[in-house]
Amino acid sequence: MVARISSHTPTTRKPVPQFESRKTDNMKVRVDPDLCQGHTLCWMTAPDVFILDEVDGHATAIEGEIPSDEVDRVRDAIRSCPERAISEL
Numbered sequence: 001m002v003a004r005i006s007s008h009t010p011t012t013r014k015p016v017p018q019f020e021s022r023k024t025d026n027m028k029v030r031v032d033p034d035l036c037q038g039h040t041l042c043w044m045t046a047p048d049v050f051i052l053d054e055v056d057g058h059a060t061a062i063e064g065e066i067p068s069d070e071v072d073r074v075r076d077a078i079r080s081c082p083e084r085a086i087s088e089l
């Protein structure tokens with residue numbers, strides 16, 4: 001899977017996905033915007049949880065609890081972030 005990051009005219013961000021119908025494990029995550037450098041590794045690991053800015057590739061995480069079937073991928077993303085920008089809340 002390849003991240004599509006556009007360098008042309010800024011566009012509005014995509015809506016944050018919601019997982020209201022999926023079982024969750026009381027896990028939430030946050031990306032520190034001051035630390036994130038837009039490597040996109042988190043998105044490649046858990047594309048349903050992390051959203052990339054179409055302009056600079058910086059990531060944000062979904063709001064709310066992480067679905068149970070995404071937790072292992074999110075923990076992998078936390079470990080693989082070279083900037084240690086992702087924290088579990």
Ligand code: SF4
Nearest residue numbers: 036037039040042081
């Ligand atoms: S891997 Fe880390 S630094 Fe890279 S986009 Fe994701 S949160 Fe940002």
